Amino acid sequence: MSASHRQIPGVNAERTRSHNRQMVLGSVRAAGAIGRAEIARASGLSTQAVSNIIADMLADGMLREHGRRTGGRGLPVQQYAINPTGGYGLGIEIRPNAVFSALIDLTGATKHSHRTELTNNQPKTVLAEVAAHKVRALHDTGVRETSVLGAGVVMPGPFGATGIQNSGSDLPGWQDIDPQGLLEDALHLPVFVENDANASAMAERISGVAQGLETFAFLYFGQGLGLGLLQGGRLVSGAFGNAGEIGHIPVIAQGVPVALESCVSRLSVQAHLCAHGIDARDMDDLSRLYAQSAPPLLQWLDTAAQPFSAAIGIIENLFDPQVVILGGAMPDALLDHLINAVRLPDRSVSNRADRTQPRLMRGTSGRMTATLGAAALVLNQAFTPMIAASR
Amino acid sequence: MSASHRQIPGVNAERTRSHNRQMVLGSVRAAGAIGRAEIARASGLSTQAVSNIIADMLADGMLREHGRRTGGRGLPVQQYAINPTGGYGLGIEIRPNAVFSALIDLTGATKHSHRTELTNNQPKTVLAEVAAHKVRALHDTGVRETSVLGAGVVMPGPFGATGIQNSGSDLPGWQDIDPQGLLEDALHLPVFVENDANASAMAERISGVAQGLETFAFLYFGQGLGLGLLQGGRLVSGAFGNAGEIGHIPVIAQGVPVALESCVSRLSVQAHLCAHGIDARDMDDLSRLYAQSAPPLLQWLDTAAQPFSAAIGIIENLFDPQVVILGGAMPDALLDHLINAVRLPDRSVSNRADRTQPRLMRGTSGRMTATLGAAALVLNQAFTPMIAASR
DNA sequence: CTTGAATACTCAAGCTAGTTGAGTTAAACG
DNA sequence: CGTTTAACTCAACTAGCTTGAGTATTCAAG
Known part of the structure; x- marks a missing residue:
């Protein structure tokens, strides 16, 4: 659980590509529609590198062509935009007495949402319910399982033993287990666990006012x-x-x-x-x-x-x-x-x-903000590389 | 000045190496003395990659051999440690009426410190004084200019126009200029500008209780x-x-x-x-x-x-x-x-x-904490890659 | 209408740096 | 004393970015 003793990972060519993909996707998202040369200028990468990455992303459907933009001199820019159906984020919100879920596409649009009541909140019951939400979301929308990039899960905090026990919001029976691991097993997806406030912040960044x-x-x-x-x-x-x-x-x-x-x-x-x-x-x-x-x-x-x-x-x-x-x-x-x-x-x-x-x-983001935010955690991951700009 | 509209950089092979060097240096620092295989395990890099990086860093003097550690089975570990003279960080603290400086080596030990009064704090006067501090520090210690990895500078904040003007601590004449650029020109070094509290935090991380x-x-x-x-x-x-x-x-x-x-x-x-x-x-x-x-x-x-x-x-x-x-x-x-x-x-x-x-x-870090912290900003940069661990 | 400049993009070769797998060395165990 | 274990090296391979030359398309000037 401790974020502090994590070892910083090394970087190889594969991770390099993954970072640059995130960077490209983030640029396209920020611009709406953009050409390769502009991404290259902004990122410091060569046009060729951007070109290769975009070819990749066209192939796996995350981007789509978005017409040529003319007006200046030179060859008109071939623009690209996010392909909404190129990937989805699943958001799950676990509350003491209910489970909410939402499925959002790559542009942040909500494709499906659902709510069920919980009769008890033992891990086993909740995990089964969460898995059922995933199946239902995929079934109702026709989205393929492989298109789901991951699942964000919002749970009542605080995590671990703190001085704010018994605030009434914690889930009994979830204190001494590893929620992320269990959820990954139940959902067969990469899982990002956050609290409601953090997730909601992300909802505003991905599809809201931020x-x-x-x-x-x-x-x-x-x-x-x-x-x-x-x-x-x-x-x-x-x-x-x-x-x-x-x-x-x-x-x-x-x-x-x-x-x-x-x-x-x-x-x-x-x-x-x-x-x-x-x-x-x-x-x-x-x-x-x-x-x-x-x-x-x-x-x-x-x-x-x-x-x-x-x-x-x-x-x-x-x-x-x-x-x-x-x-x-x-x-x-x-x-x-x-x-x-x-x-x-x-x-x-x-x-x-x-x-x-x-x-x-x-x-x-309205009242579904935390659930949408859970889904937004997944997209943010896809758009935001881990490397911070140097100061 | 705004940290918010910075474009995230792309990564190429060179940046990859730079990241991995930081990671290796950070591992060595954290461990005191450590072998290649252990770094490889912790970082996910191959032993060979770590080996190559360490060979590089021995060549440019940042690391040194630190004997073999025996005790277990197998080939005894060839350990490496930070070479104190392998690099230095210069710290400058600018106050309304004085300039402080400190030079610390790669292990965080203070090699030199100095203080001068300011008769006025116009940018020109201050920049000249700051440059003189650098010359003096190098001269007194015999450290070569090329061994200095950068300069951290602590200045009175807050930066930019905020609602907390006239707090008495700001430097007049420094409001509408770019301190980092001017300081880099004056010092011929990469410069990191921070406020006193941030720099002090870094001092504790590099050579203090943190x-x-x-x-x-x-x-x-x-x-x-x-x-x-x-x-x-x-x-x-x-x-x-x-x-x-x-x-x-x-x-x-x-x-x-x-x-x-x-x-x-x-x-x-x-x-x-x-x-x-x-x-x-x-x-x-x-x-x-x-x-x-x-x-x-x-x-x-x-x-x-x-x-x-x-x-x-x-x-x-x-x-x-x-x-x-x-x-x-x-x-x-x-x-x-x-x-x-x-x-x-x-x-x-x-x-x-x-x-x-x-x-x-x-x-x-005592009363020199902000000045030492300024220097520590430089070392932290050398030890801490920009990639965060994934959640 | 032609020519030239500007701009985006592609192709192919080359480079950097990490990976892989086989082989070497040295300590400890039995 | 042979076997096991672990660290490390060597050499071949691979991923992915860069570079430089070349192509395409538009606008502007003559």
Whole structure:
């Protein structure tokens, strides 16, 4: 589980090609449609190398021709674009009482999604259910098994033994086992396990509002509050995979220090409404209450704004992201309200004069964000080489 | 300046070799003395490849033979170790009124250090002074110019236009220029520019208490308070290089929300002492006062402990580091006092049952930590390939 | 309309660096 | 003292990038 004692791998010709393929695919994706010469210029590779790689990728269907672009001098550029059916990412979200799945194509479009209830969450039951989701997704869409590049799996964290046990979200019976290995056996696919916040961040990068961004933070409203961090297109997940547990940091609410997620989270709004005799079970209830301008809800938004602003300030000053994105299990209208209501701190490295984007944005992946994000983990892998640019 | 819009480079055979050299050097460094077969096993490369690389590195002096290790069966291992004189890193720290420099060898040992005052800090004056430091370091040590692998430079941040202008630490006249380019021209070396906290973190990794750690946080007491973050041996520096500005986050001190660095920093302790009629100008004054158990100083330590604990909790929950290290311009005795006095938060992902290391440690690079860290940036570059291990 | 410049791309040869498999050396075991 | 084990070397092979010459297609100028 520890990310810290991993040995750095050596590189041979095969890995070189794999890296360059990822780089080419990432360039094509970023550009929409692009020619070989331009990729070569941007990457420092020779045109010939890019040409060979593109020939390969046409052969295995990941790219397709996209017409010639004329207008300048010289030979018109033969452009290439991502072939949507060239590969798929399977996303699985395991919750204590349900399993969700989504299948997305290479462009990030959702081709299938499904949900089943769990009667118990013993590993054996869950693994069987997960495998059934895969079979169903392939069957319903007609996608061949070999086209699936891998599976992303979102599970309740935190992973390993930490000081935040019994937060209610962990899966019993999953503490002392290796989820990745078991899932790979069950799915016969490469598996990437992440928490909901990290996966959701990836969903925004692959098919949401963060397309083209490499370094940003995603604030995830789940039961509590989580933070997904991307730097240079890669997740920052800490030494043991538990980075981003922002819900537990102390903030001041009405002069009293409390945990952030006790005043900014879905549980907190539900508790507040409950105290006012309102039973809001799900997102639809919340949406309805907001549409009705229910006073207790507006009051909650009011009290949440201040600690929320403090949290944004902390994120900005610690990570210096391009933008902070909000999403998760909270109705869009409420998130928009929060974004508009919040007064962002002036003392922040993100309070730059030359900004072109807002500091705060709402994610566009909706309530399926974590499941889509799980699938997006797979695509990100295909698009983003492991080599960072040198400083 | 923006780290975010950099194009990922392609890889060719030459870059492959460069990566593998870094990997080999890193393995040797981590092990102290090691044979080829072991490196090959750990990296997945063939023995032959490792053999060729080691032959190269013996030829250019970065490695040296380190006797055979017998004991097992089979041919005794021919071991190799880092050759201290095989390369050097130059560290430069630019402050508003002074320039510091240090030259460290491949094992991280300091071979030379020097300090000069600045009469003004216009770029021209500073660049000339910096160049003079290099000449002097080479002259005094007899190190050849070609053995210097690069220069790390620490400058007051934050970089670019942010909401934290006029913090008093920025260099006037350096806002709209490209420091890295100018420094490379002045030094004729590859230059790595970082802030003090990031560089100090690197000092601990290369020659301090964080050797062997890949993912940790370094809390730096400068004028204010900064945070250096390493994940997988690489700095996390955000989209614009300003990550880690932890001094500006709000905490509660005596029931009132204030900026963290207004109660935990050197300026804060000096202000507190000043209010009690004590003039503490430098670290020696503070050390003396602490040795005398001066009540105002103990009182400051007392009030600082609580916000300090909150800060540690935030760092741990957001980054999940292996450890948090304390250092910078604060006497060791005071840091040790803080470490012993602080009650670390229970609600933290770092509060693990299976810990073998303490959650909080003091750095061992002393007051030169940022300058040494600047030099360490160069060595880290030589030891740490850019490819992350795959998840 | 012709010619030349610009640009994208292909072909074929060459180079770098990693892999593979057979062979050599030296220590430890029985 | 032979056998086993492990590290290492040699030489042939292979993957994949680069280089340089050549081709195709468009635009612009005369």
